[in-house]
Amino acid sequence: xxNPYDSPPASPRYSYVEPHQRQxxxxxxxxxxxxxxxxxxxxxxxxxxxxxxxxLLTMAAYKAITTWADIVLADKLVSKEILTLVSCPxxxxxxxxxxxxxxxxxxxxxxxxxxxxxxxxxxxxxxDPFIFGRGGEEFLFFRQLGFEPTIVPGLSSSxxxxxxxxxxxxxxxxxxxxxxxxxxxxxxxxxxxPTYVAHRTTVFLMALHRLEALVQDLVELxxxxxxxxxxxxxxxxxxxxxxxxxxxxxIVQTVKETGYRPxxxxxxxxxxxxxxxxxxxxxxxxxxxxxxx
Amino acid sequence: xxNPYDSPPASPRYSYVEPHQRQxxxxxxxxxxxxxxxxxxxxxxxxxxxxxxxxLLTMAAYKAITTWADIVLADKLVSKEILTLVSCPxxxxxxxxxxxxxxxxxxxxxxxxxxxxxxxxxxxxxxDPFIFGRGGEEFLFFRQLGFEPTIVPGLSSSxxxxxxxxxxxxxxxxxxxxxxxxxxxxxxxxxxxPTYVAHRTTVFLMALHRLEALVQDLVELxxxxxxxxxxxxxxxxxxxxxxxxxxxxxIVQTVKETGYRPxxxxxxxxxxxxxxxxxxxxxxxxxxxxxxx
Numbered sequence: 001x002x003n004p005y006d007s008p009p010a011s012p013r014y015s016y017v018e019p020h021q022r023q024x025x026x027x028x029x030x031x032x033x034x035x036x037x038x039x040x041x042x043x044x045x046x047x048x049x050x051x052x053x054x055x056l057l058t059m060a061a062y063k064a065i066t067t068w069a070d071i072v073l074a075d076k077l078v079s080k081e082i083l084t085l086v087s088c089p090x091x092x093x094x095x096x097x098x099x100x101x102x103x104x105x106x107x108x109x110x111x112x113x114x115x116x117x118x119x120x121x122x123x124x125x126x127x128d129p130f131i132f133g134r135g136g137e138e139f140l141f142f143r144q145l146g147f148e149p150t151i152v153p154g155l156s157s158s159x160x161x162x163x164x165x166x167x168x169x170x171x172x173x174x175x176x177x178x179x180x181x182x183x184x185x186x187x188x189x190x191x192x193x194p195t196y197v198a199h200r201t202t203v204f205l206m207a208l209h210r211l212e213a214l215v216q217d218l219v220e221l222x223x224x225x226x227x228x229x230x231x232x233x234x235x236x237x238x239x240x241x242x243x244x245x246x247x248x249x250x251i252v253q254t255v256k257e258t259g260y261r262p263x264x265x266x267x268x269x270x271x272x273x274x275x276x277x278x279x280x281x282x283x284x285x286x287x288x289x290x291x292x293x
Numbered sequence: 294x295x296n297p298y299d300s301p302p303a304s305p306r307y308s309y310v311e312p313h314q315r316q317x318x319x320x321x322x323x324x325x326x327x328x329x330x331x332x333x334x335x336x337x338x339x340x341x342x343x344x345x346x347x348x349l350l351t352m353a354a355y356k357a358i359t360t361w362a363d364i365v366l367a368d369k370l371v372s373k374e375i376l377t378l379v380s381c382p383x384x385x386x387x388x389x390x391x392x393x394x395x396x397x398x399x400x401x402x403x404x405x406x407x408x409x410x411x412x413x414x415x416x417x418x419x420x421d422p423f424i425f426g427r428g429g430e431e432f433l434f435f436r437q438l439g440f441e442p443t444i445v446p447g448l449s450s451s452x453x454x455x456x457x458x459x460x461x462x463x464x465x466x467x468x469x470x471x472x473x474x475x476x477x478x479x480x481x482x483x484x485x486x487p488t489y490v491a492h493r494t495t496v497f498l499m500a501l502h503r504l505e506a507l508v509q510d511l512v513e514l515x516x517x518x519x520x521x522x523x524x525x526x527x528x529x530x531x532x533x534x535x536x537x538x539x540x541x542x543x544i545v546q547t548v549k550e551t552g553y554r555p556x557x558x559x560x561x562x563x564x565x566x567x568x569x570x571x572x573x574x575x576x577x578x579x580x581x582x583x584x585x586x
Contacts (some may be wrong), residue, residue, distance in 0.1 A: 050351070056446065060348035060354055097494060128452060136567055143568075153349065153453035159421060160446035169425035169473075176484065177474035180462075191469065192492075199485075220321060223568035274429055275436075 042115030044147050045069075046135050048128040049153015051161060052079035053237040060152045061124075070119035073107050077126035079238075108141060115147050123149070128156035132182060132205055156180075158203045161236035161265040165243035166275045167201075175201045175271040183207020183214050183266065193221040201269035208264045209234065212252050218268065224248050226230075229272035234264040245272065326469065337440050338362075339428050340446015341421040342455060345372035346530040353445045354417070357424040357553065363412035365401050370419035372418035372531075384537030401434060408440050416442070425475060425498055449473075451496050454529035454558040458536035459568045460494075468494045468564040476500020476507050476559065486514040489521075494562035501557045505545050511561065517541050522565035 045064055049057040065072055065086045071143060072090045074083060091110055095103040114121045129135030129151055138179075142149045158180040163168055169178040176199045182191055183204040194202060196218075207214050218224040226249030234242045242261070246254040248268065338357055342350040358379045363512055365383045367376060376383060386402055388396040402417075407414050422428030422444055435442045435500040453471045455462055464469040469492045475484055487495060489511075500507050511517040521541030527535045535554070539547040541561070 055353035057352050058349050062352055129455045132463050136461035139568055151456055153448050153456045155446050163423045163444055163446045167484045168429035170425050181470035275432055
């Protein structure tokens with residue numbers, strides 16, 4: 001099994017990955033290999049790839065990338081194990097710091113070109129396309145171009161991450177609602193802190209690089225009690241997934257001692273302990289779901 | 294395609310559905326047909342079935358119900374199209390009003406019996422097991438019995454429902470967070486109303502039977518403006534999925550005019566209009582994702 005968090009092959013903006021069975025094929029050659037291509041109108045699906053384990057792809061996503069698509073456009077965040085399943089030309093956008101705008105622009109150009117050639121395009125996004133994935137913006141781009149995308153939901157790590165660490169976002173008598181928000185506002189600003197609600201589980205994404213400031217805001221601005229359980233789920237669904245348990249008052253020190261391996265989700269609320277056997281400690285590595293089925 | 298919202302076969306508490314290929318098999322006969330069964334220890338997976346379309350099953354769920362499981366225990370909410378895929382004995386719990394406790398008890402007894410026989414048990418739950426599915430309580434039951442369940446996330450309709458109606462719960466410049474809560478508190482009480490936050494999308498589940506009272510609370514207790522866009526997504530992912538668009542101030546009258554077909558999700562916030570072309574009207578029926586792949 002490939003570690004999905006290894007870096008994909010380097011390239012200035014795009015990586016172009018030939019599937020094994022089509023070593024000599026290029027995008028430009030592909031259409032001529034299908035008789036019906038000239039009569040087709042381009043189609044696009046915006047598809048969520050889930051948190052990383054291929055077994056957590058939806059059937060719709062699996063079918064789309066293995067048999068439906070003529071071309072797949074993915075982000076670097078999509079796991080290698082999933083990208084390995086792609087059976088057509090695959091482009092991976094480079095959105096490293098400083099390249100986000102140009103990487104996105106090139107992705108749009110590639111997709112536009114393919115759609116105008118009458119191809120079936122899959123835009124594969126990590127997690128769910130509409131949860132902090134800017135999928136809505138891509139949807140509007142393609143609609144404006146005359147190609148209304150089909151949206152296929154994927155498992156968002158905001159929900160599946162806690163679950164895979166045995167943390168139920170809702171649990172009778174413990175949490176009757178959950179809030180998903182970001183720990184970093186637009187343009188790296190500090191987001192508005194949601195105030196403490198005892199029967200709510202709060203999930204912060206993109207928060208761990210500023211954990212200390214966030215925890216300070218939780219206490220001082222949000223009124224969160226220091227003894228409230230919290231958890232960090234690192235690399236959800238990967239073979240080396242890890243869950244760090246602590247409280248609002250102890251999490252910063254705990255992470256200083258254990259280290260932290262991105263990406264991670266920060267979960268705040270009583271639900272963190274609803275199913276716990278051993279609290280206040282790191283839970284062991286989990287096996288991939290794939291291994292036993 | 295079968296309408297997943299037709300009633301499953303009636304039975305006092307359980308429906309026992311023989312797969313086509315095993316017309317004469319019963320649960321008691323099943324173990325003897327596998328040589329290795331006597332050496333096995335019972336295993337259980339708590340699996341989310343997603344909103345209803347079989348194409349929105351995860352690969353893990355599909356493999357579990359088609360090849361891994363010796364027995365599948367499901368709720369009536371799980372769609373017929375998904376139950377058709379089950380290739381082993383299938384029990385469907387009857388949790389009609391007045392039968393919830395006894396239906397759940399019988400399900401626990403069936404599962405316990407199977408686990409003690411060394412069988413592989415799948416407990417298949419609608420949506421995601423940990424989002425208002427009481428999966429945590431089942432988890433604790435089986436752990437106490439000595440069988441630690443594996444949890445497999447599924448697409449929760451709280452997220453996938455809005456997405457399938459082209460409503461992004463988060464959208465840059467519109468919504469930077471989302472809250473999922475219930476419109477009905479425990480024991481049919483009125484839940485605490487979350488106050489209005491302009492950059493938040495709020496999703497209410499189990500809310501539509503008391504829509505009028507809920508909307509009144511939104512305005513009077515929560516401070517939600519009457520012109521705020523709202524949407525109801527009915528039967529998410531089914532072939533007859535429908536989305537009704539209105540505002541806080543007009544939704545009650547709109548539903549009086551259009552009627553309402555459960556189950557449905559109530560979405561409140563500016564994101565309802567982020568990708569809309571035609572607001573304030575019912576959007577047409579959507580095709581099943583399954584039809585085109």
